[in-house]
Amino acid sequence: MESVPYIKVEPPGPIARSIIEKDQKFLMQSYVRWYPLVIKTGKGAVVEDVDGNKYIDMNAGLAVMALGHNHPNVVEAIKKQAEKLQHYSLTDFYYEEAVTAAEKLLSISPIKDGRVFYTNSGAESIEGALKISRYYYEGKRQYIMAFLGAFHGRTMGSLSLTASKSHYREHYSPLIPGVIHIPYPYPYRCPFKAEEPKECGEAVLGFIEDWIFQKLVEPSEVSSIFFEPIQGEGGYIVPPDNFIPGLRRIADKNGILLVDDEVQSGTARTGKWYAIEHWGVVPDMIAMAKAVGGGLPLGAIVGKSEVMNPMKKGSHANTFGGNPIALAAMKAVIETIESENILARATKLGEMVMKYFNELKEELEIIGDVRGKGLMIGVELVRDKKTKEPAVKEIGRILNKSFKRGVLVIGAGVSSIRIAPPLVIEEDLLAKAIEIIGEILKEENKEIKK
Numbered sequence: 001m002e003s004v005p006y007i008k009v010e011p012p013g014p015i016a017r018s019i020i021e022k023d024q025k026f027l028m029q030s031y032v033r034w035y036p037l038v039i040k041t042g043k044g045a046v047v048e049d050v051d052g053n054k055y056i057d058m059n060a061g062l063a064v065m066a067l068g069h070n071h072p073n074v075v076e077a078i079k080k081q082a083e084k085l086q087h088y089s090l091t092d093f094y095y096e097e098a099v100t101a102a103e104k105l106l107s108i109s110p111i112k113d114g115r116v117f118y119t120n121s122g123a124e125s126i127e128g129a130l131k132i133s134r135y136y137y138e139g140k141r142q143y144i145m146a147f148l149g150a151f152h153g154r155t156m157g158s159l160s161l162t163a164s165k166s167h168y169r170e171h172y173s174p175l176i177p178g179v180i181h182i183p184y185p186y187p188y189r190c191p192f193k194a195e196e197p198k199e200c201g202e203a204v205l206g207f208i209e210d211w212i213f214q215k216l217v218e219p220s221e222v223s224s225i226f227f228e229p230i231q232g233e234g235g236y237i238v239p240p241d242n243f244i245p246g247l248r249r250i251a252d253k254n255g256i257l258l259v260d261d262e263v264q265s266g267t268a269r270t271g272k273w274y275a276i277e278h279w280g281v282v283p284d285m286i287a288m289a290k291a292v293g294g295g296l297p298l299g300a301i302v303g304k305s306e307v308m309n310p311m312k313k314g315s316h317a318n319t320f321g322g323n324p325i326a327l328a329a330m331k332a333v334i335e336t337i338e339s340e341n342i343l344a345r346a347t348k349l350g351e352m353v354m355k356y357f358n359e360l361k362e363e364l365e366i367i368g369d370v371r372g373k374g375l376m377i378g379v380e381l382v383r384d385k386k387t388k389e390p391a392v393k394e395i396g397r398i399l400n401k402s403f404k405r406g407v408l409v410i411g412a413g414v415s416s417i418r419i420a421p422p423l424v425i426e427e428d429l430l431a432k433a434i435e436i437i438g439e440i441l442k443e444e445n446k447e448i449k450k
Protein backbone atom coordinates (compact mmCIF):
# COMPACT_ATOMS: atom_id res chain seq x y z
CA MET A 1 0.00 0.00 0.00
CA GLU A 2 1.18 3.51 -0.91
CA SER A 3 1.93 5.93 1.88
CA VAL A 4 -0.47 8.84 2.17
CA PRO A 5 -0.61 11.45 0.75
CA TYR A 6 -0.26 9.70 -2.58
CA ILE A 7 -0.49 11.82 -5.72
CA LYS A 8 -0.70 9.60 -8.76
CA VAL A 9 -1.74 12.27 -11.23
CA GLU A 10 -1.85 16.01 -10.65
CA PRO A 11 -5.41 16.81 -9.52
CA PRO A 12 -7.81 17.36 -11.10
CA GLY A 13 -6.95 14.28 -13.16
CA PRO A 14 -8.79 13.30 -16.37
CA ILE A 15 -11.69 11.52 -14.67
CA ALA A 16 -12.17 14.38 -12.23
CA ARG A 17 -12.18 16.90 -15.08
CA SER A 18 -14.83 15.01 -17.00
CA ILE A 19 -17.09 14.80 -13.93
CA ILE A 20 -16.65 18.49 -13.20
CA GLU A 21 -17.63 19.27 -16.79
CA LYS A 22 -20.86 17.31 -16.35
CA ASP A 23 -21.46 18.86 -12.93
CA GLN A 24 -21.38 22.26 -14.59
CA LYS A 25 -23.83 21.07 -17.19
CA PHE A 26 -26.37 19.41 -14.90
CA LEU A 27 -26.16 21.04 -11.45
CA MET A 28 -27.03 24.53 -10.27
CA GLN A 29 -23.70 26.21 -9.69
CA SER A 30 -24.38 28.02 -6.41
CA TYR A 31 -22.07 25.69 -4.48
CA VAL A 32 -18.80 27.13 -3.21
CA ARG A 33 -16.21 24.49 -4.25
CA TRP A 34 -12.84 25.31 -2.74
CA TYR A 35 -10.79 23.35 -5.30
CA PRO A 36 -11.49 20.73 -7.97
CA LEU A 37 -11.58 17.67 -5.73
CA VAL A 38 -13.81 14.87 -6.99
CA ILE A 39 -14.14 12.41 -4.20
CA LYS A 40 -14.63 8.67 -4.63
CA THR A 41 -14.12 6.83 -1.34
CA GLY A 42 -12.89 7.32 2.18
CA LYS A 43 -11.58 5.32 5.09
CA GLY A 44 -10.80 6.91 8.44
CA ALA A 45 -9.00 10.18 7.75
CA VAL A 46 -7.93 9.25 4.22
CA VAL A 47 -9.98 9.93 1.12
CA GLU A 48 -9.38 8.93 -2.45
CA ASP A 49 -10.38 10.85 -5.55
CA VAL A 50 -11.69 9.41 -8.80
CA ASP A 51 -8.20 9.38 -10.35
CA GLY A 52 -6.65 7.35 -7.54
CA ASN A 53 -5.01 10.18 -5.56
CA LYS A 54 -5.07 9.72 -1.79
CA TYR A 55 -5.39 12.67 0.56
CA ILE A 56 -5.24 13.35 4.27
CA ASP A 57 -8.64 14.75 5.12
CA MET A 58 -8.45 17.82 7.34
CA ASN A 59 -12.03 18.80 6.48
CA ALA A 60 -13.94 15.70 7.65
CA GLY A 61 -16.54 16.44 4.96
CA LEU A 62 -17.13 19.84 6.52
CA ALA A 63 -16.91 18.83 10.17
CA VAL A 64 -19.31 15.94 9.65
CA MET A 65 -17.21 12.78 9.70
CA ALA A 66 -16.06 12.97 13.33
CA LEU A 67 -15.43 9.22 13.37
CA GLY A 68 -13.77 9.30 9.97
CA HIS A 69 -15.09 7.85 6.76
CA ASN A 70 -16.94 4.54 6.85
CA HIS A 71 -16.41 3.78 10.52
CA PRO A 72 -17.39 0.08 10.85
CA ASN A 73 -19.77 0.72 13.77
CA VAL A 74 -21.68 3.33 11.80
CA VAL A 75 -21.72 1.25 8.61
CA GLU A 76 -23.01 -1.76 10.52
CA ALA A 77 -25.73 0.25 12.28
CA ILE A 78 -26.91 1.72 8.96
CA LYS A 79 -27.00 -1.69 7.26
CA LYS A 80 -28.90 -3.31 10.10
CA GLN A 81 -31.50 -0.59 10.27
CA ALA A 82 -31.90 -0.46 6.46
CA GLU A 83 -32.91 -4.09 6.53
CA LYS A 84 -35.44 -3.47 9.30
CA LEU A 85 -37.20 -0.16 8.56
CA GLN A 86 -36.12 2.72 6.35
CA HIS A 87 -38.83 5.28 6.88
CA TYR A 88 -42.15 5.91 8.51
CA SER A 89 -43.04 9.55 9.13
CA LEU A 90 -42.48 10.50 12.77
CA THR A 91 -44.84 13.41 12.27
CA ASP A 92 -47.74 11.06 11.85
CA PHE A 93 -46.86 7.90 13.78
CA TYR A 94 -44.51 6.47 16.40
CA TYR A 95 -41.47 4.19 16.30
CA GLU A 96 -39.14 2.97 18.98
CA GLU A 97 -35.90 4.02 17.24
CA ALA A 98 -36.87 7.67 17.72
CA VAL A 99 -37.34 7.19 21.44
CA THR A 100 -34.16 5.23 22.17
CA ALA A 101 -32.10 7.65 20.08
CA ALA A 102 -33.62 10.66 21.89
CA GLU A 103 -32.87 9.07 25.25
CA LYS A 104 -29.26 8.59 24.16
CA LEU A 105 -28.98 12.15 22.84
CA LEU A 106 -30.39 13.55 26.07
CA SER A 107 -27.94 11.48 28.12
CA ILE A 108 -25.02 13.52 26.72
CA SER A 109 -26.76 16.90 26.82
CA PRO A 110 -25.92 19.63 29.33
CA ILE A 111 -29.67 20.33 29.32
CA LYS A 112 -31.20 18.09 31.92
CA ASP A 113 -34.92 17.37 31.62
CA GLY A 114 -34.80 18.06 27.90
CA ARG A 115 -36.89 17.17 24.86
CA VAL A 116 -35.72 16.41 21.35
CA PHE A 117 -37.01 17.51 17.95
CA TYR A 118 -35.36 15.89 14.91
CA THR A 119 -34.49 17.73 11.72
CA ASN A 120 -32.56 16.99 8.54
CA SER A 121 -29.90 19.72 8.54
CA GLY A 122 -28.30 22.55 10.45
CA ALA A 123 -30.44 25.21 8.81
CA GLU A 124 -33.55 23.26 9.67
CA SER A 125 -32.49 22.98 13.30
CA ILE A 126 -32.07 26.74 13.41
CA GLU A 127 -35.44 27.28 11.69
CA GLY A 128 -37.08 25.07 14.27
CA ALA A 129 -35.38 26.82 17.17
CA LEU A 130 -36.52 30.18 15.77
CA LYS A 131 -40.11 29.00 15.64
CA ILE A 132 -39.96 27.42 19.09
CA SER A 133 -38.57 30.61 20.63
CA ARG A 134 -41.33 32.72 19.02
CA TYR A 135 -43.97 30.20 20.04
CA TYR A 136 -42.75 30.11 23.61
CA TYR A 137 -43.68 33.77 23.94
CA GLU A 138 -46.92 33.27 21.98
CA GLY A 139 -45.62 35.56 19.27
CA LYS A 140 -45.36 38.48 21.69
CA ARG A 141 -41.58 38.85 21.68
CA GLN A 142 -40.76 39.59 18.07
CA TYR A 143 -37.08 40.50 18.23
CA ILE A 144 -34.22 38.03 17.95
CA MET A 145 -30.57 38.72 18.49
CA ALA A 146 -27.68 37.17 16.59
CA PHE A 147 -24.06 38.07 15.88
CA LEU A 148 -22.07 39.55 13.04
CA GLY A 149 -19.83 36.85 11.63
CA ALA A 150 -22.42 34.18 12.43
CA PHE A 151 -23.34 31.38 10.10
CA HIS A 152 -26.62 29.68 10.91
CA GLY A 153 -27.67 28.40 7.49
CA ARG A 154 -29.06 29.52 4.17
CA THR A 155 -32.85 29.03 4.33
CA MET A 156 -34.79 32.29 4.68
CA GLY A 157 -35.18 32.09 8.46
CA SER A 158 -31.68 30.88 9.20
CA LEU A 159 -30.23 33.29 6.63
CA SER A 160 -31.90 36.13 8.54
CA LEU A 161 -29.52 35.25 11.39
CA THR A 162 -26.49 34.52 9.21
CA ALA A 163 -24.12 37.46 8.83
CA SER A 164 -20.76 35.98 7.96
CA LYS A 165 -20.57 37.23 4.36
CA SER A 166 -22.77 39.94 2.90
CA HIS A 167 -23.01 38.16 -0.46
CA TYR A 168 -24.83 35.25 1.23
CA ARG A 169 -27.68 37.69 1.83
CA GLU A 170 -27.48 39.57 -1.46
CA HIS A 171 -30.86 39.80 -3.30
CA TYR A 172 -32.75 38.05 -0.49
CA SER A 173 -34.01 41.01 1.46
CA PRO A 174 -36.48 41.39 3.09
CA LEU A 175 -35.51 38.52 5.34
CA ILE A 176 -37.46 37.90 8.53
CA PRO A 177 -37.94 41.15 10.41
CA GLY A 178 -36.79 41.85 13.94
CA VAL A 179 -33.29 40.37 13.81
CA ILE A 180 -30.68 42.52 15.53
CA HIS A 181 -27.04 41.75 14.82
CA ILE A 182 -24.47 42.45 17.50
CA PRO A 183 -20.67 42.45 16.93
CA TYR A 184 -19.09 39.16 18.06
CA PRO A 185 -16.16 39.37 20.46
CA TYR A 186 -13.37 38.42 18.10
CA PRO A 187 -10.32 38.83 20.31
CA TYR A 188 -7.77 39.16 17.49
CA ARG A 189 -9.83 41.85 15.73
CA CYS A 190 -12.06 43.19 18.46
CA PRO A 191 -14.82 45.28 16.83
CA PHE A 192 -14.56 47.62 19.83
CA LYS A 193 -10.77 47.83 19.47
CA ALA A 194 -10.18 46.39 22.93
CA GLU A 195 -6.65 45.09 23.46
CA GLU A 196 -7.44 42.30 25.90
CA PRO A 197 -9.92 39.47 25.21
CA LYS A 198 -11.71 40.06 28.50
CA GLU A 199 -12.20 43.75 27.67
CA CYS A 200 -13.53 42.76 24.27
CA GLY A 201 -16.06 40.43 25.87
CA GLU A 202 -17.12 43.16 28.30
CA ALA A 203 -17.46 45.69 25.48
CA VAL A 204 -19.84 43.42 23.56
CA LEU A 205 -21.93 42.60 26.64
CA GLY A 206 -22.02 46.29 27.54
CA PHE A 207 -23.09 47.16 24.00
CA ILE A 208 -26.10 44.86 24.33
CA GLU A 209 -27.17 46.22 27.70
CA ASP A 210 -26.20 49.87 27.41
CA TRP A 211 -26.94 50.54 23.77
CA ILE A 212 -29.26 47.96 22.23
CA PHE A 213 -31.53 47.65 25.26
CA GLN A 214 -31.43 51.36 26.05
CA LYS A 215 -31.72 52.84 22.57
CA LEU A 216 -33.22 50.25 20.24
CA VAL A 217 -35.46 47.59 21.79
CA GLU A 218 -36.85 46.78 25.17
CA PRO A 219 -35.34 43.46 26.30
CA SER A 220 -38.89 42.33 27.11
CA GLU A 221 -39.51 42.26 23.35
CA VAL A 222 -36.57 39.97 22.61
CA SER A 223 -37.41 36.27 22.47
CA SER A 224 -34.00 34.74 21.92
CA ILE A 225 -30.29 35.17 21.41
CA PHE A 226 -28.72 32.84 18.82
CA PHE A 227 -24.98 32.37 19.00
CA GLU A 228 -22.17 30.01 18.07
CA PRO A 229 -19.94 29.22 21.07
CA ILE A 230 -17.07 29.17 18.58
CA GLN A 231 -17.84 30.95 15.34
CA GLY A 232 -17.33 28.49 12.50
CA GLU A 233 -17.68 29.94 9.02
CA GLY A 234 -16.90 33.34 10.57
CA GLY A 235 -13.28 32.25 11.10
CA TYR A 236 -13.08 29.61 13.86
CA ILE A 237 -13.21 32.36 16.44
CA VAL A 238 -13.03 31.47 20.11
CA PRO A 239 -14.72 34.19 22.21
CA PRO A 240 -13.25 35.49 25.48
CA ASP A 241 -14.08 33.45 28.57
CA ASN A 242 -16.45 36.07 29.99
CA PHE A 243 -18.65 36.21 26.89
CA ILE A 244 -20.90 33.15 27.08
CA PRO A 245 -21.44 33.37 30.87
CA GLY A 246 -22.24 37.06 30.28
CA LEU A 247 -24.81 36.19 27.62
CA ARG A 248 -26.41 33.73 30.04
CA ARG A 249 -26.61 36.45 32.67
CA ILE A 250 -28.24 38.92 30.25
CA ALA A 251 -30.67 36.24 29.05
CA ASP A 252 -31.64 35.27 32.61
CA LYS A 253 -32.11 38.86 33.70
CA ASN A 254 -34.49 39.55 30.85
CA GLY A 255 -36.24 36.22 30.33
CA ILE A 256 -34.61 35.74 26.92
CA LEU A 257 -33.94 32.24 25.55
CA LEU A 258 -30.33 31.37 24.81
CA VAL A 259 -30.02 29.28 21.65
CA ASP A 260 -26.69 27.57 21.21
CA ASP A 261 -25.78 26.71 17.61
CA GLU A 262 -23.56 23.63 17.90
CA VAL A 263 -24.04 22.51 14.32
CA GLN A 264 -20.30 22.75 13.66
CA SER A 265 -18.80 22.82 17.14
CA GLY A 266 -20.90 20.01 18.64
CA THR A 267 -20.65 16.21 18.78
CA ALA A 268 -17.15 16.05 20.29
CA ARG A 269 -15.41 18.38 17.80
CA THR A 270 -13.91 20.54 20.56
CA GLY A 271 -13.16 17.75 23.01
CA LYS A 272 -16.52 18.15 24.78
CA TRP A 273 -19.87 16.94 23.56
CA TYR A 274 -20.82 20.58 23.00
CA ALA A 275 -18.44 23.54 22.86
CA ILE A 276 -20.55 25.54 25.33
CA GLU A 277 -19.45 23.12 28.05
CA HIS A 278 -16.01 24.75 27.96
CA TRP A 279 -17.65 27.69 29.72
CA GLY A 280 -19.93 25.70 32.04
CA VAL A 281 -23.05 27.37 30.68
CA VAL A 282 -26.37 25.59 30.02
CA PRO A 283 -28.38 27.05 27.13
CA ASP A 284 -32.15 26.83 26.67
CA MET A 285 -31.87 25.11 23.31
CA ILE A 286 -29.08 23.45 21.37
CA ALA A 287 -29.27 23.27 17.58
CA MET A 288 -27.19 20.49 16.06
CA ALA A 289 -26.56 18.67 12.78
CA LYS A 290 -23.40 17.76 10.82
CA ALA A 291 -21.47 15.16 12.85
CA VAL A 292 -24.44 13.96 14.87
CA GLY A 293 -25.74 11.87 11.96
CA GLY A 294 -22.39 10.23 11.16
CA GLY A 295 -22.67 11.33 7.52
CA LEU A 296 -26.42 10.88 7.11
CA PRO A 297 -28.66 13.94 6.89
CA LEU A 298 -29.77 14.43 10.46
CA GLY A 299 -30.11 17.36 12.80
CA ALA A 300 -31.76 17.90 16.14
CA ILE A 301 -32.92 20.51 18.57
CA VAL A 302 -32.48 19.64 22.21
CA GLY A 303 -34.36 22.09 24.42
CA LYS A 304 -35.45 22.46 27.99
CA SER A 305 -38.80 20.75 28.36
CA GLU A 306 -40.45 23.97 29.55
CA VAL A 307 -39.41 25.56 26.24
CA MET A 308 -40.34 22.62 24.00
CA ASN A 309 -43.55 21.43 25.68
CA PRO A 310 -45.79 24.38 24.77
CA MET A 311 -45.49 23.44 21.06
CA LYS A 312 -48.98 22.19 20.10
CA LYS A 313 -49.81 19.47 17.57
CA GLY A 314 -48.96 20.61 14.06
CA SER A 315 -47.14 23.77 15.18
CA HIS A 316 -43.91 22.26 13.87
CA ALA A 317 -43.11 18.96 12.15
CA ASN A 318 -41.48 17.40 9.09
CA THR A 319 -41.63 14.19 7.08
CA PHE A 320 -38.07 12.94 7.24
CA GLY A 321 -36.72 14.29 10.55
CA GLY A 322 -35.72 11.38 12.76
CA ASN A 323 -35.36 8.96 9.87
CA PRO A 324 -34.67 5.56 11.48
CA ILE A 325 -31.49 4.90 9.47
CA ALA A 326 -30.09 8.32 10.35
CA LEU A 327 -30.97 7.71 13.99
CA ALA A 328 -29.23 4.32 13.96
CA ALA A 329 -26.14 6.11 12.65
CA MET A 330 -26.46 8.76 15.37
CA LYS A 331 -26.69 6.16 18.11
CA ALA A 332 -23.62 4.41 16.74
CA VAL A 333 -21.75 7.74 16.60
CA ILE A 334 -22.52 8.60 20.22
CA GLU A 335 -21.75 5.10 21.49
CA THR A 336 -18.48 4.98 19.57
CA ILE A 337 -17.39 8.40 20.84
CA GLU A 338 -17.97 7.01 24.32
CA SER A 339 -16.36 3.61 23.82
CA GLU A 340 -13.32 4.90 21.91
CA ASN A 341 -12.75 7.81 24.29
CA ILE A 342 -12.92 10.31 21.45
CA LEU A 343 -13.43 13.40 23.64
CA ALA A 344 -10.01 12.94 25.23
CA ARG A 345 -8.51 12.13 21.86
CA ALA A 346 -9.82 15.34 20.26
CA THR A 347 -8.39 17.32 23.17
CA LYS A 348 -4.97 15.68 22.97
CA LEU A 349 -4.63 15.93 19.20
CA GLY A 350 -5.87 19.51 19.29
CA GLU A 351 -3.11 20.43 21.73
CA MET A 352 -0.55 18.95 19.36
CA VAL A 353 -1.86 21.02 16.43
CA MET A 354 -2.05 24.21 18.49
CA LYS A 355 1.51 23.72 19.70
CA TYR A 356 2.80 23.21 16.17
CA PHE A 357 1.14 26.32 14.73
CA ASN A 358 1.91 28.46 17.79
CA GLU A 359 5.59 27.62 17.41
CA LEU A 360 5.44 28.35 13.70
CA LYS A 361 3.74 31.66 14.47
CA GLU A 362 6.89 32.78 16.31
CA GLU A 363 8.87 32.14 13.16
CA LEU A 364 6.53 33.35 10.42
CA GLU A 365 5.11 36.79 9.69
CA ILE A 366 2.16 35.24 7.86
CA ILE A 367 0.62 33.60 10.95
CA GLY A 368 -1.26 36.28 12.85
CA ASP A 369 -3.31 34.19 15.25
CA VAL A 370 -3.80 30.57 16.29
CA ARG A 371 -6.95 29.68 18.23
CA GLY A 372 -9.23 26.78 18.87
CA LYS A 373 -10.47 24.06 21.14
CA GLY A 374 -10.04 20.35 20.52
CA LEU A 375 -9.87 19.76 16.78
CA MET A 376 -11.64 22.98 15.81
CA ILE A 377 -8.64 25.17 15.10
CA GLY A 378 -8.24 28.37 13.14
CA VAL A 379 -4.90 29.68 11.87
CA GLU A 380 -5.39 33.28 10.76
CA LEU A 381 -3.09 34.50 8.04
CA VAL A 382 -1.96 38.08 7.64
CA ARG A 383 0.33 39.96 5.26
CA ASP A 384 1.77 41.96 8.11
CA LYS A 385 1.63 41.15 11.82
CA LYS A 386 1.49 44.81 12.83
CA THR A 387 -1.26 46.01 10.52
CA LYS A 388 -3.01 42.60 10.54
CA GLU A 389 -3.78 43.02 6.85
CA PRO A 390 -5.60 39.77 5.95
CA ALA A 391 -3.68 37.47 3.59
CA VAL A 392 -6.68 37.13 1.29
CA LYS A 393 -4.88 36.29 -1.95
CA GLU A 394 -2.39 34.04 -0.22
CA ILE A 395 -4.95 31.86 1.50
CA GLY A 396 -6.54 30.72 -1.76
CA ARG A 397 -3.10 29.80 -3.06
CA ILE A 398 -2.20 27.96 0.15
CA LEU A 399 -5.33 25.83 0.16
CA ASN A 400 -4.86 24.99 -3.49
CA LYS A 401 -1.20 24.06 -3.02
CA SER A 402 -2.14 21.89 -0.08
CA PHE A 403 -4.75 20.11 -2.20
CA LYS A 404 -2.17 19.43 -4.90
CA ARG A 405 0.19 18.01 -2.27
CA GLY A 406 -2.46 15.72 -0.87
CA VAL A 407 -3.79 17.53 2.20
CA LEU A 408 -7.41 18.64 2.11
CA VAL A 409 -8.00 21.77 4.11
CA ILE A 410 -10.24 24.80 3.60
CA GLY A 411 -10.59 28.37 4.86
CA ALA A 412 -12.91 30.19 7.22
CA GLY A 413 -13.63 33.87 7.76
CA VAL A 414 -11.54 36.25 5.67
CA SER A 415 -8.14 34.58 5.78
CA SER A 416 -8.06 31.71 8.25
CA ILE A 417 -7.16 28.09 7.68
CA ARG A 418 -9.76 25.81 9.21
CA ILE A 419 -8.40 22.66 10.78
CA ALA A 420 -11.19 20.14 11.38
CA PRO A 421 -10.02 16.59 10.63
CA PRO A 422 -11.85 13.45 11.70
CA LEU A 423 -11.33 13.05 15.44
CA VAL A 424 -10.05 9.52 14.89
CA ILE A 425 -7.15 10.64 12.68
CA GLU A 426 -3.92 8.77 13.47
CA GLU A 427 -1.37 10.93 15.25
CA ASP A 428 1.35 10.42 12.62
CA LEU A 429 -1.03 11.25 9.79
CA LEU A 430 -2.09 14.44 11.53
CA ALA A 431 1.54 15.38 12.13
CA LYS A 432 2.27 14.80 8.45
CA ALA A 433 -0.68 16.95 7.37
CA ILE A 434 0.22 19.91 9.54
CA GLU A 435 3.85 19.69 8.43
CA ILE A 436 2.79 19.88 4.79
CA ILE A 437 0.61 22.91 5.57
CA GLY A 438 3.54 24.36 7.55
CA GLU A 439 5.92 23.93 4.59
CA ILE A 440 3.49 25.77 2.34
CA LEU A 441 3.14 28.56 4.90
CA LYS A 442 6.93 28.91 4.95
CA GLU A 443 6.96 29.26 1.17
CA GLU A 444 4.19 31.84 1.20
CA ASN A 445 5.87 33.70 4.01
CA LYS A 446 8.74 34.45 1.61
CA GLU A 447 6.25 35.76 -0.95
CA ILE A 448 4.59 38.29 1.37
CA LYS A 449 8.01 39.74 2.17
CA LYS A 450 8.65 40.58 -1.47
Ligand SMILES: Cc1ncc(COP(=O)(O)O)c(C=O)c1O
Nearest residue numbers: 121122123151152153232263264
Ligand atom coordinates in the same frame (compact mmCIF):
# COMPACT_ATOMS: atom_id res chain seq x y z
C1 LIG B 1 -22.77 26.82 12.96
C2 LIG B 1 -23.60 26.39 11.79
N1 LIG B 1 -24.93 26.50 11.85
C3 LIG B 1 -25.72 26.10 10.84
C4 LIG B 1 -25.17 25.58 9.68
C5 LIG B 1 -26.07 25.15 8.57
O1 LIG B 1 -26.05 23.78 8.43
P1 LIG B 1 -26.56 23.06 7.10
O2 LIG B 1 -25.54 23.34 6.05
O3 LIG B 1 -26.65 21.62 7.49
O4 LIG B 1 -27.87 23.64 6.78
C6 LIG B 1 -23.79 25.45 9.58
C7 LIG B 1 -23.17 24.90 8.35
O5 LIG B 1 -22.02 25.06 8.09
C8 LIG B 1 -22.98 25.87 10.65
O6 LIG B 1 -21.65 25.78 10.60
